[in-house]
Amino acid sequence: MPAPANTRFTPSHEWILSGQEISAVGISEHAQAELGDIVYIELPAVGRTVAAGEAVAVIESVKAASDIYAPVAGEIVEVNAPVAAEASLVNTDPYGAGWLFKIKLANHADADGLMDEAAYAASH
Numbered sequence: 001m002p003a004p005a006n007t008r009f010t011p012s013h014e015w016i017l018s019g020q021e022i023s024a025v026g027i028s029e030h031a032q033a034e035l036g037d038i039v040y041i042e043l044p045a046v047g048r049t050v051a052a053g054e055a056v057a058v059i060e061s062v063k064a065a066s067d068i069y070a071p072v073a074g075e076i077v078e079v080n081a082p083v084a085a086e087a088s089l090v091n092t093d094p095y096g097a098g099w100l101f102k103i104k105l106a107n108h109a110d111a112d113g114l115m116d117e118a119a120y121a122a123s124h
Contacts, residue, residue: 008114024099
């Protein structure tokens with residue numbers, strides 16, 4: 001499943017959409033495939049201010065538990081309640097209904113400095 005054209009990726013497999021002041025964040029198709037069946041997600045608190053690279057959420061699968069890191073600095077402005085109730089949405093639609101939280105970027109250009117899909121694919 002290809003990501004939207006303006007998707008940017010971190011080395012730790014999170015994605016964010018570039019060119020937006022407020023953007024959804026999730027994990028990549030590759031990450032969800034590596035994790036296997038996702039069974040639980042602990043989402044961050046709305047209103048929390050985070051630094052780029054800070055652990056903000058936890059995702060658990062039948063194989064492992066993993067931290068989810070903020071791809072950029074900013075404020076958590078929304079969480080995806082449906083994904084908390086039905087964690088498998090991350091497996092079935094990682095770039096759509098499976099987003100985890102939305103962040104208001106401290107500097108909206110920060111996402112532009114992350115990897116595009118081709119660079120991300122080459123990195124793993």
